[in-house]
Amino acid sequence: MxxxxxxxxxxxxxxxxxxxxxxxxxxxxxxxxxxxxxxxxxxxxxxxxxxxxxxxxxxxxxxxxxxxxxxxxxxxxxxxxxxxxxxxxxxxxxIQCKRLFSHLYAVRQDKGENLKDFLNKWKMEVSNVHDLDSKATIFIFIQALTSGDFHRQLNGHHPRSYEELMRIVNRYAEIEETDRKKKDEEEGRRGGQPNKVGPTNQAPRPNQSSTTKGRDHERPHLVPLRHLTPLTHSVGHDTNECHILKGQIEELVQNEYFTQFVKYPQQQYQQQGQPGNVWRKEEDLEPSASNTKKKRYDQHNL
Structure with missing residues (x-):
């Protein structure tokens, strides 16, 4: 050649x-x-x-x-x-046409935009500006930041040069990114813990704090899982097909939801020969001999 x-x-x-x-x-x-x-x-x-x-x-x-x-x-x-x-x-x-220096006044850190992304955007805009005034650029950059601790620190102590400003901002952006990754990692560990309630896709049991544990002796414990928990309100179904709905309600109750509707043992109507933890229709609870002819909704019918 x-x-x-x-x-x-x-x-x-x-x-x-x-x-x-x-x-x-x-x-x-x-x-x-x-x-x-x-x-x-x-x-x-x-x-x-x-x-x-x-x-x-x-x-x-x-x-x-x-x-x-x-x-x-x-x-x-x-x-x-x-x-x-x-x-x-x-x-x-x-060749890209250079913009006027005043173009930088329109560059702003958007709400929710992290410092690393904003810094990349800022550097790109600066590279397309001619006749850069370093002293004025320091002021414009600080004003372009969203309000917060970093903005207050820079506004109170202006760097002596644009190069010093970029060193400070780059270091702060790295710290911010490291902190964000650490938080994501911690949240991932908390969210990835096995569900202690059971293998089914149930709503997670609320975290038991020391305050919750202190109330255990004040509130009666729920009845065992082998029986449905008696409620103070009717579920709205009187047919045998309601067992799916009742099962879902029981699952939520055992996970400490809807506890305001739970009928605890001392609140139940106790009848001789009838277990207190069986869910029955209200008319079955009336002390009448005719009730024996009415339908009962015990655990075997659910």
Missing amino acids: AAPFNARIMDTPLPKEFKLPTIKAYVGTSDPRAHMTRYKAAMVMMGAEDDIICRAFLSTLDWAAQDWFNTIPYGLIQNFGELSKSFLSYFSDN
Whole structure:
């Protein structure tokens, strides 16, 4: 392949310790200025001479950008300044227009937006602004934050430079992110505990605090699970098909829901020969001999 450089550039030997830059290849679709800035920075760090910078530039191009390089006439390029100018001119359609500095006044941290996400948004907006005023940018950034402890701290003690502000904000954003992950982990552990009520998909039993335990001796315990708990209100069904509804109500009662409707043992109507923990219709509780002819809804009918 014929090179677009003059003979001097091509004849300059590569340094023994020289390594090609490892930046992302430019394919011709993004802002060429960003690629050129990254490339120059990498080459300056290596201490490369102008001739070497020209020759190494091809290694950072791909696709459309490489096709462009191959269209440059042989021997046309005399130095890296000419190569850079030709590169930026050819891909000028991809250059992003810079905004006025006043655009930053419209950038705000949204409600519920964490500092890390806002910081990424802020940096992107700043990169698209020209004539950046560092001192004014500090004030604009602080005012863009939502109210809270961090905003009050920065507002009370302004950093001396924009670089110092970014260091503080980055550190605080990392702390905030670590704290959020820790809380999510703790909530996940609490939510992932096995349900002690049973294997069915039941509503979880409310947490028993020391106050709840202290009331255990004041309130009578519920009747055993082998019988339905007597209630103070009718469930609204008098047919044998109501056993599903009654079973669901019993499940909730045993999990300490609807306790205001529970009829505790001392409240039950006790009749000789009738177990007190059987759920019966109200008319069956009347002390009348005719009641023996009426239907009873004991546990076997449910």
